[in-house]
Amino acid sequence: MHNPSQSGASLEISDLSKAYGSFKALDAVSLTARQGEFLSLLGPSGSGKTTTLNMIAGFTSPTSGEIRVDGREISTLPPYRRDIGIVFQHYALFPHLTAAQNIAFPLQRRGMPRRDVAVRVAEALEMVKLDGYGDRYPRQLSGGQQQRVAFARAVVFKPKLLLMDEPLGALDKKLREDLQGEIRRIHRSLGITFVFVTHDQEEALALSDRIAVFNHGRIEQIGTSRELYETPATEFVARFIGEANIFSGTLVRGDAGLALDTPVGLLPVETRLPAGRQASLVVRPERLEIGKAPHAGSDPHVPATVRDVVYLGSNRRIEIVFDDGRTGIIRGSGRGTDVGAGERIDIRWSIADGYVVPFSSSQTGDGHGS
Amino acid sequence: MLNDTRLRWLILFVPVAVLGVFFWYGVADSLWKSFASPEIGLQNYAAFLQSPAEMAVLRRTFLVSIGVTAVCLAFGYPYAYLMTVTTARLRTLLMVVVLIPFWTSMMVRTYAWVALLQNNGPLDRVFKSLGIGGLALIGTPGAIMIGITQILMPFMIMSLYANMVRIDRRLLDAADSLGASPAVAFVKVFVPMTVPGVVAGCTLVFVLSLGFYLAPVLLGSPQHAMLSQLIVQQVSQLLDFGRAGAMAGVLLALALSVVALGAVLARPAIERGYGENT
Ligand SMILES: Nc1ncnc2c1ncn2[C@@H]1O[C@H](COP(=O)(O)OP(=O)(O)O)[C@@H](O)[C@H]1O
Ligand SMILES: [Mg+2]
Numbered sequence: 001m002h003n004p005s006q007s008g009a010s011l012e013i014s015d016l017s018k019a020y021g022s023f024k025a026l027d028a029v030s031l032t033a034r035q036g037e038f039l040s041l042l043g044p045s046g047s048g049k050t051t052t053l054n055m056i057a058g059f060t061s062p063t064s065g066e067i068r069v070d071g072r073e074i075s076t077l078p079p080y081r082r083d084i085g086i087v088f089q090h091y092a093l094f095p096h097l098t099a100a101q102n103i104a105f106p107l108q109r110r111g112m113p114r115r116d117v118a119v120r121v122a123e124a125l126e127m128v129k130l131d132g133y134g135d136r137y138p139r140q141l142s143g144g145q146q147q148r149v150a151f152a153r154a155v156v157f158k159p160k161l162l163l164m165d166e167p168l169g170a171l172d173k174k175l176r177e178d179l180q181g182e183i184r185r186i187h188r189s190l191g192i193t194f195v196f197v198t199h200d201q202e203e204a205l206a207l208s209d210r211i212a213v214f215n216h217g218r219i220e221q222i223g224t225s226r227e228l229y230e231t232p233a234t235e236f237v238a239r240f241i242g243e244a245n246i247f248s249g250t251l252v253r254g255d256a257g258l259a260l261d262t263p264v265g266l267l268p269v270e271t272r273l274p275a276g277r278q279a280s281l282v283v284r285p286e287r288l289e290i291g292k293a294p295h296a297g298s299d300p301h302v303p304a305t306v307r308d309v310v311y312l313g314s315n316r317r318i319e320i321v322f323d324d325g326r327t328g329i330i331r332g333s334g335r336g337t338d339v340g341a342g343e344r345i346d347i348r349w350s351i352a353d354g355y356v357v358p359f360s361s362s363q364t365g366d367g368h369g370s
Numbered sequence: 371m372l373n374d375t376r377l378r379w380l381i382l383f384v385p386v387a388v389l390g391v392f393f394w395y396g397v398a399d400s401l402w403k404s405f406a407s408p409e410i411g412l413q414n415y416a417a418f419l420q421s422p423a424e425m426a427v428l429r430r431t432f433l434v435s436i437g438v439t440a441v442c443l444a445f446g447y448p449y450a451y452l453m454t455v456t457t458a459r460l461r462t463l464l465m466v467v468v469l470i471p472f473w474t475s476m477m478v479r480t481y482a483w484v485a486l487l488q489n490n491g492p493l494d495r496v497f498k499s500l501g502i503g504g505l506a507l508i509g510t511p512g513a514i515m516i517g518i519t520q521i522l523m524p525f526m527i528m529s530l531y532a533n534m535v536r537i538d539r540r541l542l543d544a545a546d547s548l549g550a551s552p553a554v555a556f557v558k559v560f561v562p563m564t565v566p567g568v569v570a571g572c573t574l575v576f577v578l579s580l581g582f583y584l585a586p587v588l589l590g591s592p593q594h595a596m597l598s599q600l601i602v603q604q605v606s607q608l609l610d611f612g613r614a615g616a617m618a619g620v621l622l623a624l625a626l627s628v629v630a631l632g633a634v635l636a637r638p639a640i641e642r643g644y645g646e647n648t
Binding site (some may be wrong): 053057059078079082084085086090093094095096105106109110126138139153154157222239302339 | 538540541543544545546547548549550551552555558559562563565631638639641642643644
């Protein structure tokens with residue numbers, strides 16, 4: 001029925017800013033979403049995600065910048081002329097209309113004949129697995145069902161671009177995971193471009209083709225889940241995406257090459273940043289190995305004390321404290337991880353598993369936003 | 371600490387007792403007399419319903435109340451809407467303008483209308499000076515309607531405002547994003563969601579205007595009497611408590627039917643979660 005290659009729009013945002021008085025809610029943000037792409041806007045609460053979405057939708061007017069859909073500037077169009085589907089966090093279903101009437105609403109606005117409306121509504125209900133629920137009022141549906149209706153209503157008129165603002169935010173974990181699967185399935189089958197706002201990095205990693213990481217009204221990095229995880233552009237991204245062990249210090253050139261001079265010791269690194277620069281070294285928890293005695297080879301290694309061990313079935317999450325008092329995390333399975341709280345250990349990693357990011361003083365380290 | 375339920379009953383008891391003695395007793399007594407004075411039977415109701423003159427008064431009372439309700443709705447709806455969309459400062463001003471009349475005695479306000487609407491009063495003279503004949507409304511149902519409307523308008527506005535202010539504006543954004551222009555979104559989303567407020571306001575205004583006495587007496591005339599005047603006449607001049615009771619009984623039945631109708635009309639909204647009891 002759909003032709004995925006043609007049904008998605010491209011989205012280009014350039015230098016988009018929004019100021020409220022002297023406060024910059026959004027500061028010169030640029031990003032693009034390719035046709036049919038699943039792009040997530042990820043960031044802590046207050047970082048400007050909703051502001052961005054509202055400007056794409058047309059509910060908020062930009063202070064400056066451009067928004068183009070399929071190459072066409074849309075900033076001056078009112079929302080009802082933009083033909084963009086939107087799923088609101090709190091569903092925003094019309095309480096006086098049934099599920100079917102809610103879904104029919106955008107079709108009726110487009111003057112579709114009654115017969116066709118009925119057919120399309122039935123298809124949409126089926127797509128979100130709610131056949132038989134058409135006559136219910138929103139009040140009579142569960143949160144998850146309401147979200148499905150909201151989703152059906154936002155795509156039934158075949159927009160080329162769908163915006164979602166934390167659509168799963170109000171649902172419990174199990175339901176979120178079910179709906180994530182369905183959102184992916186529907187994204188693939190419709191082929192339209194999705195822009196998905198979330199503050200939940202796991203959700204963004206699970207769903208997206210690419211993720212734009214927001215912080216304080218700016219984009220820190222845009223990339224695939226893997227790029228963000230393995231090659232974060234900033235310490236903020238490193239902390240926000242997944243878990244990270246972070247060592248900060250100054251880059252120095254020693255006998256064996258470049259190293260980072262940190263409070264816990266001199267750590268060999270590979271980076272293109274020059275010596276003398278302040279920088280942070282990011283090592284992911286699953287890249288760390290545990291030794292009972294100090295490592296004798298040339299790999300970077302640091303002594304630490306085990307604080308807590310959490311068994312998670314397939315692997316373990318080991319919280320450690322470095323000698324400067326900062327904490328770290330190891331994830332792993334097998335015999336090497338068989339340690340107990342209070343035990344002194346030596347952790348090491350291969351030099352290639354460490355990733356150096358430039359030090360930034362504006363770093364907030366909000367961690368996982370709420 | 372005092373038992374919670376018992377305390378609640380105690381708190382409830384006082385107003386219920388006061389109402390029971392001073393209000394319900396009066397209602398029950400006049401209803402009783404309508405069936406029992408001077409003798410047991412329906413003759414009071416029969417006489418009332420068979421008197422063409424008195425039926426005309428009942429019809430006029432009904433029509434004036436409908437008119438008052440319609441005018442209150444027509445002016446109150448945009449006014450309340452404006453209150454919900456404007457700036458905080460203008461909203462306060464609009465609210466004060468509505469409430470000021472509450473601080474002025476009803477008698478004073480009604481006499482003010484007498485002065486404005488009388489023969490050779492300001493309104494009359496303005497019309498005469500325009501050369502389109504005089505407009506002395508005093509003594510007509512129109513004057514009664516104006517007087518009652520002015521007094522009941524705040525009830526309509528407050529009922530509508532209480533409803534409108536609770537409507538989630540994101541719903542209008544949603545309608546907007548789905549292709550509805552602001553005008554269409556207003557008609558298709560906003561207006562249906564104000565049904566509970568409209569029903570509440572109309573019920574309140576209609577029922578209150580049915581029993582209005584002061585405005586009809588001061589602004590109307592014996593030829594255009596309202597039912598409340600007829601009742602007072604029966605009691606104070608003819609001393610026919612049975613007949614007065616029957617008129618009050620019919621008025622009460624009318625009021626209760628309208629309240630019941632309102633409850634039926636507002637019920638879907640309450641069930642669907644955008645009515646009064648949510
Ligand atoms: N209408 C407004 N007036 C003033 N400040 C606002 C307004 N809307 C949003 N903001 C501010 O802009 C910043 C970004 O908000 P928002 O885009 O909603 O963040 P997010 O969706 O990422 O949580 C926040 O600090 C918020 O307080
Ligand atoms: Mg938000």
